[in-house]
Amino acid sequence: MANIIFITAAVVALYPLLTDFYARYQQSQLSEQYQHLIAISGGSEAAAPDEDESPTIDPKLVWAMLEIPDINVKSPVIKGTSPETLAKAPGWYTESALPGEGNTTIAGHRTMYGGTFRDLAKLKPDCVITLTYNQHLYQYRVQEVAVIQSNDWSVVEDYGYPALTLTTCTGSDEKRLAVRARLSDE
Amino acid sequence: MRTRKLQCLLYTLVFCLALCSNALAADTKNLVAWSNNPGPVSSDPANTLDYLDPGNPNEPSDVAMLDCVLVDDHNMQVTIGPNPDKKGGAYPGYQAYFTSAIVNTTSDQVKINDVVVTDQSDAILVGISDLSGNNLIGKVLNGNESIAVKVTTRIKQSALQTNTYSFKIRIDAMQEASHYDPPKGGGGGGGGGLPNEPIDVPPVDEPLSPQIQEPIELVTPPEALAELPYTGGNVALFMGTALSLGCIGLIMRYKP
Numbered sequence: 104m105a106n107i108i109f110i111t112a113a114v115v116a117l118y119p120l121l122t123d124f125y126a127r128y129q130q131s132q133l134s135e136q137y138q139h140l141i142a143i144s145g146g147s148e149a150a151a152p153d154e155d156e157s158p159t160i161d162p163k164l165v166w167a168m169l170e171i172p173d174i175n176v177k178s179p180v181i182k183g184t185s186p187e188t189l190a191k192a193p194g195w196y197t198e199s200a201l202p203g204e205g206n207t208t209i210a211g212h213r214t215m216y217g218g219t220f221r222d223l224a225k226l227k228p229d230c231v232i233t234l235t236y237n238q239h240l241y242q243y244r245v246q247e248v249a250v251i252q253s254n255d256w257s258v259v260e261d262y263g264y265p266a267l268t269l270t271t272c273t274g275s276d277e278k279r280l281a282v283r284a285r286l287s288d289e
Numbered sequence: 290m291r292t293r294k295l296q297c298l299l300y301t302l303v304f305c306l307a308l309c310s311n312a313l314a315a316d317t318k319n320l321v322a323w324s325n326n327p328g329p330v331s332s333d334p335a336n337t338l339d340y341l342d343p344g345n346p347n348e349p350s351d352v353a354m355l356d357c358v359l360v361d362d363h364n365m366q367v368t369i370g371p372n373p374d375k376k377g378g379a380y381p382g383y384q385a386y387f388t389s390a391i392v393n394t395t396s397d398q399v400k401i402n403d404v405v406v407t408d409q410s411d412a413i414l415v416g417i418s419d420l421s422g423n424n425l426i427g428k429v430l431n432g433n434e435s436i437a438v439k440v441t442t443r444i445k446q447s448a449l450q451t452n453t454y455s456f457k458i459r460i461d462a463m464q465e466a467s468h469y470d471p472p473k474g475g476g477g478g479g480g481g482g483l484p485n486e487p488i489d490v491p492p493v494d495e496p497l498s499p500q501i502q503e504p505i506e507l508v509t510p511p512e513a514l515a516e517l518p519y520t521g522g523n524v525a526l527f528m529g530t531a532l533s534l535g536c537i538g539l540i541m542r543y544k545p
Contacts, residue, residue: 108538116531119524184518194518215522253516272521279517 119215122190126217129191133179137165141238166195167202167236169209174222180234184210193219199259199268202236203286206266208259213271213280220271223282224248232267232284243267243284251281292543303536320399320462322362324390324435329357329365333385335372340384352377355385355442363459364407365389367442370453378451379444386441388420391460393430398465400429404440409456412448416441417460429465 166182184194193211200206211220230245243266250273251258258268258281265286273280323329333339334356338349353369360366367387369379393399403426404417417425417440425438440458448454 105538105542108534108541112531112534112538115527115534119522119527122522186519189518189520210518210520212520212522214524220520256517258517270517270520272519274521276519276521 208268321460329389384443392435396432399462400465403461414443
């Protein structure tokens with residue numbers, strides 16, 4: 104009986120680590136398949152696949168690639184913000200705009216499930232964030248890092264200019280951390 | 290001796306970890322629950338004339354109705370709006386009630402603190418009484434006691450005309466210092482203080498007739514906003530729970 108309890112304790116203790124492994128595995132798979140998809144759709148005959156070869160990825164699954172060099176983030180972004188989606192990778196709020204067309208909003212985990220946005224609070228104004236969507240690179244510069252209410256849906260509203268908003272949790276269930284960045288002309 | 294010391298240490302550790310991992314006191318929202326036996330009964334279902342305040346010179350008419358349904362043990366969903374096949378809707382001064390029963394879900398005494406309206410608190414007045422009209426705020430319920438209640442709702446004068454109001458009602462209570470409060474027969478004591486005496490009483494020369502306009506627009510009340518996606522996780526909770534389990538395992542392994 105004691106052994107069963109020890110095993111249960113070990114599983115509970117390791118669960119956060121297991122979610123990290125799961126998310127990182129999913130993200131590496133998604134990244135590989137995304138690169139494969141890009142290579143296939145590159146347009147070169149040499150890169151044209153054999154008839155038998157087809158991408159194993161659902162082209163709709165990887166929505167974009169997100170990079171934040173200042174906090175060492177390089178992650179695929181998938182569509183949607185359901186708990187199952189966010190367990191794999193940062194997710195794009197489908198209520199928000201597409202890149203370049205308005206305010207694009209992405210949510211990601213701060214703890215567990217890879218913690219992609221663990222260091223989001225360390226971003227400063229003018230930090231660069233790049234989003235590769237539809238083989239087009241969008242570069243944003245951070246304008247503001249703020250703590251908002253957990254039901255503050257202004258993060259998906261239009262700001263009047265192309266923007267990128269990243270959201271994640273803080274230590275409190277009633278708050279969220281939001282990073283707003285503006286599309287850079289550079 | 291050494292084993293006993295180890296036991297004491299482990300018991301202390303488990304107790305401390307239990308406090309920090311999952312120790313929550315009983316929430317005031319959950320001490321008193323609605324009972325579904327009997328279920329709620331509206332005083333103004335469809336095709337029933339609306340209540341008129343005493344002294345109101347108008348002829349009673351059927352413009353609005355009150356519907357109530359239990360959504361969970363602690364929340365009664367109330368909707369005040371137009372009858373299904375008629376125009377109109379809730380109007381300032383509309384008053385109706387429903388009868389139901391509430392139960393103390395604990396084995397200790399609890400005192401009813403408040404009746405809370407969520408989602409439309411700015412437009413709705415609510416009072417709770419027993420079936421004799423005695424105000425139940427401050428009423429002490431014995432452990433597992435159940436009583437029949439009458440919940441009266443009234444649309445404030447400042448509210449919109451011909452509207453639909455959908456809100457939830459919850460009973461808040463707190464644990465009472467223990468002394469036995471024998472059940473009373475017939476509900477003695479206590480005064481009114483209910484919307485039997487409505488706070489916003491329309492003057493007699495201002496007839497409470499609903500303003501039915503063409504075309505009628507039913508304004509949907511704003512719903513409470515959902516939260517942004519949850520992207521955290523309390524790692525400390527997992528560690529605390531794991532340590533507690535580990536300590537229990539050690540106690541079981543090394544107890545004499």
